Amino acid sequence: MADVLREKCDVIVVGAGHAGCEAALACARLGCDTAVFTVSVDSIALMPCNPSIGGSSKGHLVREIDALGGEMGRCIDATFLQSKMLNASKGPAVHSLRAQADKQAYTRRMRQTLEAEPNLRIVQGEICELLTGEGPDGKRRVTGVVTASRAVWEARCVILASGTYLNARCLYGDVITHTGPNGLQAATHLSDSLRALGVRLLRYKTGTPARIDGSTIDYAKMEPQYGDVPVVPFSFETDPAAVQKEQELCWLTYTNETTHRIIRENLDSSPLYTGVIEGTGPRYCPSIEDKVVRFAEKDRHQIFVEPEGAYTSEKYLSGFSSSLPERVQHDMIHSVPGLEHCRIVRNAYAIEYDCVDPQQLQASLEFKEIAGLYGAGQFNGSSGYEEAAAQGLIAGINAARRIHAQDPVTLDRADAYIGVLIDDLVTKENREPYRMMTSRAEYRLLLRQDNADERLTPVGHEVGLISDERYERFLAKWERIHAEVARVKAVHVGPTEDVNAFLRERGSTELKSGASLADLIRRPEIDYTAAAALDAERGEIPGDVAEEVNIIIKYEGYLARQELQVQQFRKIERKVLPDDIDYLQIRGLRLEAGQKLQKFRPATVGQASRIAGVSPADVSVLLVWLRGSGRDTEGGAE
Amino acid sequence: MTGFRNDTIAAVSTSLTPSGIGIVRISGPEAFAVGDRVFRAGRAAGPDAGPDAGSEAGQKAGTGAGLKAAPPAALAEAPANTVLYGHIMDGGEPVDEVLVTVLRAPHSYTAEDTVEINCHGGPHVLRRVLELVLKNGAAQAEPGEFTKRAFLNGRIDLAQAEAVGELIGAKNELARKASLDKLRGKASEDIRALREQILYEMAFIEAAMDDPEHISIEGYRGKLAEKLVGWEARLQVLLEEAERERVLKEGVRTVLAGKPNVGKSSILNLLLGEDRAIVTDIAGTTRDTLEESMTWGGLALNMIDTAGIRDTDDPVEQIGVDRAKKALDAADLVLLVADADSGIDDEDLRLAEAVRGKRVIALLNKTDLTKDGGPEGRSGDGEVHASPAETAWAAAAGASGAGAEPIRFSAVDGTGLAELRARIEELFFAGKLEPAEDVWLANTRQRQALAAAKDSLGLVRGSIEAGMPEDMFTIDLADAYRELGLILGEEVEDELIDKIFAEFCMGK
DSSP, X not given: OTTSOEEEEEEEEEOOSHHHHHHHHHHHHTTOOEEEEESOGGGTTOOOSOSEEEOTTHHHHHHHHHHHTOSHHHHHHHHEEEEEEETTTSOGGGOEEEEEEOHHHHHHHHHHHHHTOTTEEEXXXXXXXXXXXXXXXXXXXXXXXXXXXXXXXXXXXXXXOOTTOBTOEEEETTEEEOBOGGGOBOBOXXXXXXHHTTOOEEEEEEEEEEEEXXXXXXXXXXXXXXXXSSOOOSOTTSOGGGGOOOOOOEEEEEOOHHHHHHHHHTGGGOHHHHTOXXXXXXXXXXXXXXXXXXXXXXXXXXXXXXXXXXXXXXXXXXXXXXXXXXXXXXXXXXXXTTOTTOOEEEOOEEEEEEEEOGGGBOTTSBBSSSBTEEEOGGGGTBOSHHXXXXXXXXXXXXXXXXXXXXXXXXXXXXXXXXXXXXXXXXHSOOOSOBXXXXXXXXXXXXXXXXXXXXXXXXXXXXXXXXXXXXXXXXXXXXXXXXXXXXXXXXXXXXXXXXXXXXXXXXXXXXXSSOEEHHHHHTSTTOOTTGGGGGOTTOOOOOHHHHHHHHHHHHTHHHHHHHHHHHHHHHHHHXXXXXXXXXXXXXXXXXXXXXXXXXXXXXXXXXXXXXXXXXXXXXXXXXXXXXXXXXXXXXXXXX | OOSSOOSOEEEXXXXXXXXXXXXXXXXXXXXXXXXXXXXXESTTOOTTOOTTXXXXXXXXXXXXXXXXXXXXXXXGGSOXXXXXXXXXXXXXXXXXXXXEEEEOTTXXXXXXXXXXXXXXXXXXXXXXXXXXHHHTTOEEOOTTHHHHHHHHTTSSOHHHHHHHHHHHHOOSHHHHHHHHHGGGOHHHHHHHHHHHHHHHHHHXXXXXXXXXXXXXXXTHHHHHHHHHHHHHHHHHHHHHHHHHHHHHXXXXXXXXXXXTTSSHHHHHHHHXXXXXXXXXXXXXXXXXXXXXXXXXXXXXXXXXXXXXXXXXXXXXXXXXXXXXXXXXXXXXXXXXXXXXXXXXXXXXXXXXXXXXXXXXXXXXXXXXXXXXXXXXXXXXXXXXXXXXXXXXXXXXXXXXXXXXXXXXXXXXXXXXXXXXXXXXXXXXXXXXXXXXXXXXXXXHHHHHHHHHHHHHHHHHHHHHHTTOOGGGHHHHHHHHHHHHHHHHTOOOTTHHHXXXXXXXXXXX
């Protein structure tokens, strides 16, 4: 053994994708000696699928990551090609930022950020084995990892963020390669090591569409898609002026009956339908063959053509995921207007991989049965760069807190989309890669992308990832918002001719008696910005403050209703279920519920209530039991 | 157990029926001790026999559920599941001949030590037995408290607790029939279908929010507004049916209102006397509003005799007036009483106005004293008609249509009783006392959920009218969906997410 390398550090992060990068940065920034392992240093923060960050509900996640002190928002602000606020015409809860990324610029910048971190080492190598031992409490705990070169790295915490690399295989038609995304080396040993430790694994599947040469596209047959002017940045730290720049275009085209006929005629050669693919695919990101089969009544599907980066003419065909054979892919792409003569650079493929059943994790993302071991990202059964980054950040924060002997930080469903994401993963039985959606957030009116800082920056500051300087600026912003809301509510508007002329012009009912300015802002035809005409006292108000004031006033009643719902929710959410409950001994609990609870060991009654197979009556029995056994305590979630 | 009272409680645990067979149940740690204070086992019970007369008879206690001829000296020593024969004694006086069942924790309904006294002597005796038990150390059980304890002690689940509550609460045959039909009802099918439609609309809105570039929501709000109108109308119908059912189950909450001395109490006694109606105290009523429960044919009536309602400066009297007003607010029916003999005065009119807005039947009492026409003139056709003042009085109370005319009534000779009954049936059961085929029994929680669902749909319509963005609609749609789910006892889980993926073609 004398010639194997032996190293030691606080935290090891396995994987340097979006989860791994956030995890490693958080640990290093919180003072832990951290090493991040990747199978290829050139693929740090790689975007192997869509060339964009954000989008519906994912934009919320990026804002939340930023509010907690993560990196993703800053990185995309510096490297985007086009930016858009989705759903801008709809309510503030569903506004979502999405930016097209320059993939290489993003990767390069993230790598430089990692390299600049003094406590952080980047190591190329595959992790093959986890080392564990018995902790002082008799519980199993992680002690380190072994690399493919047999090097032994001791560590107090290990974060698994292996993405789609575990036992990965890529497929289209009858072509199968045992590689990770983009032809990168798969990680083939870690799954066995995890199974040997008693960890349950799942087999998931996802896919990516073809890439084509942009110089061979007939753009005249497609509709251009423009970015927003002005651009709104993701990060609180980004100066809005710095993101106003020339933007790249995306393009929209459609499939047609010919495309669908080609697909139908060749379905029998798709590995999805021949049964070669065993993994469970995501319903929200169906392959084009799935869409054609399941939504047979639709005569066309949208295809967005998006740039992969400013460095290349390669384009991404959003909406065209497939695992059909190469020849069929070529035919169907060439049937689409604008793409008739395009050259295909990379084929679409499906990818299958091992991931963990995340019900084995706590809300802190630490394994219930192995102390010091954390999971994050696609390894936990999620999909998407943003979902991965969010988990990486939480796992990183909690690993660092474990090193520093601090309580873990957990977010609940009323705190953040990140809370919803993690709660869904660790309490529900997921059968497909999990994607964030606004409809998953019960309290989404309170969990807006515009107020992510209000919700989470105090947490980020407390944790130590938000600087005092930024925190002061944050406090000043919200002080200003609250002062302005109070002022606007107190401004009286009389039924003068000027006022009524203004209202007439906007198709709003004229005033007969006086009203407060806030009353007028609540009208659908008017908002805070428009009401400036009636508001002589208003000073210079920055855009982010104006946006907030408008939302708080306009949706006051709805916000109050959701606050009430949250109070209800938190009543049981924070009731702690002690670790040592024997659920099978609780009288009145149905057997099925008792077995489920015994297996998943929820941390709180709220979590228990969301486990499939636990009925409201079972929850009542639990509450009664808690009260009866004198163990009825409120937990401090957070 | 902590967190709820665990003293010993007692109550009449069967519905009081005219047959008069009923059970007084005592439950809690002191159940046997309390029982032993009032029970004397054995046949030899006589005015002078002491509590241990049973053992003097030399009879042995048996085990098992059967009636044994040899009861033990004390309930406390009786084996579990023993039935003992004997008498309930008030001091030296026997009150009733009874069978007593001894149930030991946790093998009883409440999972506590329990004594059940089966009485035979009729409702008044039953009440006396209960009073004796209460005097001897048990506390009056709150309504539903046995079931609550059963639930808290893990004996039954919430759904069972509710079902038991309903069975106990079914005060008459009609309600019982409706109870049994509960799950077969067309109403629950309707609710299930409506819930499915709401889910579809939510899924559409969510899909459009999640994937705005693929799914357009243009022109949607108008279509949704139309659907909402239909859904709200359907819920309104269900609510009205549920309200009718509540009346069937709980009885028509009837308030007797009138000045002092117009004969309210005599009317109450008359009504209670007919059909040998049962009188019982109902817990929670105030001292000055006496509540009585009666069955009148198949119809359950809860009568509340209120103190006179009038303006007063006297703070003590004001409390009584406030309570009377509260009873009035909760009433389904007001029997407004005036004295036909002394005539209508300003105070009668003020009272009439005070009850306006409720369903009112006006009774002109004491017509037996006005055989000759009373103070006002009468027509000469032999028919006695209300005077203009009397008609104005009834009108002031808002009595209208067929029921506008006050009923000439006499609590002494029963004049007007048939007419009163016919009016009540007309008002509450549209003339028929049979529940409709599609009846389903809504308990209070279900009715509240139904009303809440309707309110939520109204809020959605309000949001559409106020020009709110579409994503705001789902907040209240989700509430309506959840409330309707409560009625059916269904969980929400991930139905919405499944629906989105099943119905709409999403992204990438």
